Amino acid sequence: MTHALNTVADSLRFPPEFSASLRHPLVPLPDPADEETDLKTVFDEIRNFYAVERVPAVFRWMARDPGFLQSYWQATREAFADRALDRPTKEILAFAASMTAKSDYGVDFHLREARRLGLSDRGLTEAVEVVQLFNTVTKIADTLGLKPDFPARPNGERPHV
Amino acid sequence: MEIVHVTDVHELAPEDQKFCEATKAWFKIDFVPKMSRVLLTVPEFGRPYGRASRRAMSDGALSRAQKELIASVVSAINVCEY
Numbered sequence A: 001m002t003h004a005l006n007t008v009a010d011s012l013r014f015p016p017e018f019s020a021s022l023r024h025p026l027v028p029l030p031d032p033a034d035e036e037t038d039l040k041t042v043f044d045e046i047r048n049f050y051a052v053e054r055v056p057a058v059f060r061w062m063a064r065d066p067g068f069l070q071s072y073w074q075a076t077r078e079a080f081a082d083r084a085l086d087r088p089t090k091e092i093l094a095f096a097a098s099m100t101a102k103s104d105y106g107v108d109f110h111l112r113e114a115r116r117l118g119l120s121d122r123g124l125t126e127a128v129e130v131v132q133l134f135n136t137v138t139k140i141a142d143t144l145g146l147k148p149d150f151p152a153r154p155n156g157e158r159p160h161v
Numbered sequence B: 001m002e003i004v005h006v007t008d009v010h011e012l013a014p015e016d017q018k019f020c021e022a023t024k025a026w027f028k029i030d031f032v033p034k035m036s037r038v039l040l041t042v043p044e045f046g047r048p049y050g051r052a053s054r055r056a057m058s059d060g061a062l063s064r065a066q067k068e069l070i071a072s073v074v075s076a077i078n079v080c081e082y
Helices: A001-010 A036-050 A056-062 A066-079 A087-100 A106-118 A119-145 B013-026 B034-039 B043-057 B064-077
Strands: none
Touching: A001 A056, A001 A087, A001 A106, A001 A119, A036 A066, A056 A066, A056 A087, A066 B043, A087 A106, A087 A119, A087 B013, A087 B064, A119 B064, B013 B043, B034 B043, B043 B064
16 A cells, blocks of 8 residues: 555656655645545545544545556555554555555655654664665565575475464 | 575584574574575585574564564465475
């Protein structure tokens, strides 16, 4: 979900939501105020979910197709809901995914969200350390063609440790 | 296809073999992961890298479980089968 949203935002050059940028969108972004009233509910929900005054650009873009926005937003909201993993952890994971994919939009967005939901400076340092470590070993593993330590079983499952 | 010889544990220096034992305990597995052995092929690199890894992956402000999830996400984004 995060990777997909970042792909849209970065490809269409949406400026980061919370930090300064010289980026200009390649496409016009609808202003929520101009939208039909049936989108007001979903826009309000998005603003409340992220505690922002303005609907993030990536969702404003989707408003070009209201039916798509409504369904996609619902899926996004559910993906980030507190379940077995809590929402702050999911935001940290989204931040890690954004860093690894070098997404300016995603790093800005999810760093702000993770912090807003309680990520401390120490926690941020630790998250970045893990991202850095595993961006190292994954490249080493791929370059050397290392096969997994836990080979898949014939049915495709991996054994539990 | 693996393009390097993955060092066997018994080929490593005694202090590195000890580190490998600690790695098995860390992951609660009965073998030494290839990555650990590959990194220790150049001990001058592998030893400090291993220490940095152990430090970074320990419980802190984030739990070890959260950190393993971050590692999984990085691996997925990088499409790393290993």
